[in-house]
Amino acid sequence: MPDFLRPVDRLVTPEGVAPRASRDLLRAIVCGERYVVSRSLLHFERIERPAGELDQRIRNAVKLAARTRAPYNNPGLDIHWSTRHALVWSWDQDRLQQMGLKPGAWIRPEPMMTAYRDLEDGFHLRQLRDGYEGFVIQNQDLVASRFWRHEPSVLDLEMFQRSCRTTHDDASRQSLDSLSLLRAETEKWASRLTPLQISLIGLLVLGVPLLYQAGIYLRLNLELQGSRQELTAVVQESATQFEALRTYQNNLAQLEEYSDVLNLVHPLLPAAELAETAQTIGGELSRFRVTQNGVEAELRAPDSSDPAEIVRLVEASQSMTGVSISRTRAQNMWAITAELETPAVIDGNSR
Template sequence: MRQLSVSTIPASWRISLQPSRRAVRASGVDPRARHDLWRALVLGEQFVLSRSLVHFERIARPRSASQATTFKAAALAARARSPFADPGWHLSWGPTHIGIWSWDKQRLEALGVPPGSWVLPESLLDAPPAEDGYRLLVRPEGYEGQIWTGGELAASRFWAARPDPQDIAVFRRSAAHSGEAAAPALPGSSLTRAGLAAHQAIASGRFRPVHLATALSALLLIPLAFTAGGYLRTAAELNAVRAAQSAFAEAGADQYQALELYRNRAQRLALYRRELDVPNPLAAAADIAEVAATLNAQISAFRIESERLTARLTGPATLEPAELASALEARETLQDVRLSRSGNTPGWDIEARVVPANAVRT
């Protein structure tokens, strides 16, 4: 009996178990290919976001014995750190840190992405580098700089045009990374090239009657496969919900004891806070001025009241919110930094909590 191997299977018979992927760029959503209809019905449809539409940050992985508690804490951190009013996010779990990719859900809906869709940033389609350090990737809408540490993505920055050495130096300073001033641009993931290669692989096989019979059989089985896939997805979601409920029930007693202990210690610490935890407004003002000078920006407004700092920075059009947020959060006197913009006015409004320079950051 002849053994059938992958090399003997016609290219038109080979089926990839990957979902249908559609690129989402600043101009809109790419149309779905005709041959991807069955893939979207059976395996789902995935919207791959351009790097220009997403924001990246990294946080330390919360320490908790409960997986459900860790996931809840990470989700709260993702919402708090996102610069968007109504963000969606994707969490990339690493051994010691969690990468937070967030985007503006309202903008995606305006571009044509249905609410509740399966969304993934295009940066997650690339394989990690063999060594830690800085690398520059070519994207369909620009360039992405990445810094890897310990096998994890530590920082990411997007430029519409190829960055010069000064832009790269500012990015590395904001990520506390040192290395060469420039690196060669590597080709990133390209849905256009991948789709063209798949189309050429299918078209290269010679058409035979048996292929037509196979295609008709697959077309007849699509409704059954779609129903079976929906059932399997529903069963998987039900099992996940049951597992989460069990985890919450097990962690309930520990969380209650921890809450009581926190309340008792918070009452005792409140007695010392007035004398020992008074922030110095001049230190915060100096930090804001240093960040503005580093990013070639100007301070147009500044105010500190009841340990809350509000300021407004105006700078060049290339000033990225991720770069500004990272530079501010690196300061010891500023915590809970949030950025916002009023309409189409230039500059960014900054809100932060002022803490003593020698306080322990949480």
């Protein structure tokens, strides 16, 4: 679990409750505050679980037995269900309230902060903050636990191990299924939730799907807006192309009308011939203009072109008469002026 989702742990020792860091205030409000009670303030009991399904009747029976065995007048209990037993940690509720803990505070025994199931079977001794704990693991379950304020002697350890010897007939008992264990832990966890945490969980459960749907809606809107922009651009481009085509058709019709009235060839014919000439010599037609008396053009030729060849190709045009060709001030640029030939002359030459 990420650290920002973990509850804030505050250690409770015989000296008092450890202060909470100022930076953990927000996390304590959102995720809760957990009081870790040191081993010196705890009492451990291992109670056999009655046979049958782990229902409310068995829970109440084990809780009553745990209160009876606890060495306190007003014990607080933390019950953990193993496969065949109930592991009960108890503490003096009145003493913790005198230290400042409120009734119903989230209390976690210090030894349970370590996973006993990860340890090998047998006797273990470990040093805690305020003393030493000796405990025995059997079949991955905690069998017994004892606390010493000072390091125990060899005799203390031997007496403890002899006192907590257990028989091995537990295997004949029906173990608690994983679903019942999960249900018991879930109910214990749910009982610790505050109204604020319940509201935050509800907001999270409802808010995440709503945010997901809002994200999908926003993405679809952005895609729709992008498609509309692309469609608008296509329409505008099509309109521009259509307008250019219509302008070309109008100009073409006007030129054809002028050609018929003036009895001259279509002005685009010499333009096509000059463009073909430029392509033949590897140059380009830089400018072409229709004048009242004919046409004017500028042709750019490559450096390696032969001027005589350019003159021959231009003068061989059938759509122009009175062709005049000369160099301009620009390098490799030729100026061409000519009059338009009549259609009758072109038809006669073609025959």
